[in-house]
Amino acid sequence: MGDLLDRLRAALPAEAVVTDPDVTVSYARDMAGFCEAGAPAAVVLPRTVEQVQHVMRTACELRVPVVPQGARTGLSGAANAVDGCVVLSLVKMDRILEIDPVNRIAVVEPGVVNAVLSRAVAERGLYYPPDPSSWEQCTIGGNIGTGSGGLCCVKYGVTAEYVLGLDVVLADGRLLRTGRRTAKGVAGYDLTRLFVGSEGSLGVVVRAVLALRPAPPRQLALAAEFPSAATACAAVCSIMERGHTPSLLELMDRTTIRAVNDLARMGLPETTEALLLAAFDTPDPAADLAAVAELCTAAGATAVVPAEDAAESELLLQARRLSLPALERVTGTTMIDDVAVPRSRLAAMLDGVAEIAARHGLVIGVCAHAGDGNTHPVVCFDPADPAAAARARASFDDIMALGLDLGGTITGEHGVGLLKKDWLARELGPVSLDLHRSLKHVFDPYGILNPGKVF
Incomplete structure (x- = not known):
């Protein structure tokens, strides 16, 4: 341990290497439950690419595990420390290096907060679409590591679709550059996409070239109340089948609605079984909302309330953003x-979750990116009650199994981390899992990068 710390400090500022256990414990885990976390030997907060390279060279030579971290807002345990590791926190590498309106790109360091980037490009008339619920805290590096999404995915897609190129420090300290700055490019294997969603298991992202879009018009939203999940989901299918492209299409079940009302006194309709929020940022959003309102009514909506202006729209969307804190x-x-x-x-997914909640005697609220089928069942339980915690874990597994049985995937945007390792193996199958492990060995032959995560 002394050798590790001496070698780290030899090429790092004193303040960049933290060993006080009262401080390092605060870097031990992300926001996931039911995931073990170890005690790091040190937390390193680099500010330059060269400092990251020094950390990785040292760790590689001494065979010390390294756990890359962003803001630790993740929900899968991917950023959790292992005993004796170096936690490599990239939050100090937080510069926006370039915003290029002509080529519609931004070049950023991994510690840039999503909302900070979004506001900076908006000042130039541009738009960075990925907007996870934690966008005021989460970092671009973390977004890349988990392949995160957000409320706008139904129209604009997820993080992977906006990462054009990366600078990555490999396990042995070498610097790899992938991708491009151009609008098109197919030279070689797509290593950029390989790193997106790899959860720090293949390399440490230290710079990213991100695609931007022109800023869209302000969106207008509506809320539609439904007597059942089935009627709400029928409306979703109808909206998508008719070719509409909403900028947002979100669903909240009755449990979630009540929780949001309890938190924020927003006056949402607690008697409804499902609330569908739709928004458009088109040149004529009112016309698009009117068409969607007709489809919602035809599907069985008991009430459809369009927002009259951007302020009312934002109030509706704020209700959706409060779903997780409320639950x-x-x-x-x-x-x-x-x-x-x-x-x-x-x-079928929502009805199945309701059955699982009743069977286990738990409160499970569901909020969903309905436009792309990405559901977020939120299991509420008392951690001080061992029986309740056991039922929560069992319900989680039942929900995962239900998703796979319905032809789905175990994660749409949160990643695998520690929480879903066993389920990833079931989804991938033995051939794919073997290839995943082979790729991991190519990039990290000594297994020091985020060990024990993903698979």
Whole structure:
């Protein structure tokens, strides 16, 4: 241990290497429940690429595990420390290096906060679409590591679709550059996409070239109340089948609505079984909302309320953003699932979750990116009650199994980390899992990068 610390400090500023256990413990885990976390030997907070390279060279030579971290807002345990590791926190590498309106790109360091980047490019008339619920805290590096999404995915897609190129420090300290700055490019294997969603298991992202879009018009939203999950999901299918492209299409079940009302006194309709939020940022959003309102009514909506202006729209969307914090208050602890299913199976997913909640005697609220079938069942339980915690874990596994049975995937945007390792093996199958492990060995032959995560 002394050798590790001496060698780290030899090429790093004193303040960049933290060993006080009262401080390092705060870097031990992300926001996931039911995931073990070890005690790091040190936390390193580099500010330059060269400092990251020094950390990785040292760790490689001494065979010390390294756990890369962003803001630790993740929900799968991917950023959790292992005993004796170096936690490599990239939050100090937080510069926006370039915003190029002509080529519509931004070049950033990994510690840039998502919302900071979004506001900076907006000042130049541009738009960075990925907007996870934690966008005010989460970093671009973390977004890349987990392949995160957000409320706008139904129209604009997820993080992977906006990463054009990366600078990555490999396990042995070498600097790899992938991708491009151009609008098109197919030279060689797509290593950039390989790193997106790899959860720090293949290399440490130290710079990213991101695609931007022109800023869209301000969106207008509507809220539609439904008497059942089935009627709400029928409306979702109808909206997508008719070719509409909403900028947002979100669903909240009755449990979630009540939780948001308890938290923020927003006056949402607690008697409804499902609330669908739709928004458009088109040149004539009112016309698009009117068409969607007709489809919602035809599917069985009991009420459709369009916002009259951007302020009312934002109020509706704020209700959706408060879903997870509101559900956390129900019992004090939550386990957040992240199962995506085909849109046509969305109703079966929600009905199945309701059955699982009743069978285990738990409160499980569901909020969903309905437009792309990505559901977030949130299991609420009392962690001080061992029986409740056991039921919560069992319900989580039942929800994962249900998602796979419906032709879905175990994670749409939160990643695998520690929480879903066993389920990843079931989804991938033995041939794919073997290839994953082979790729990991190519990039990290000594297994020091985020060991024990993903698979």
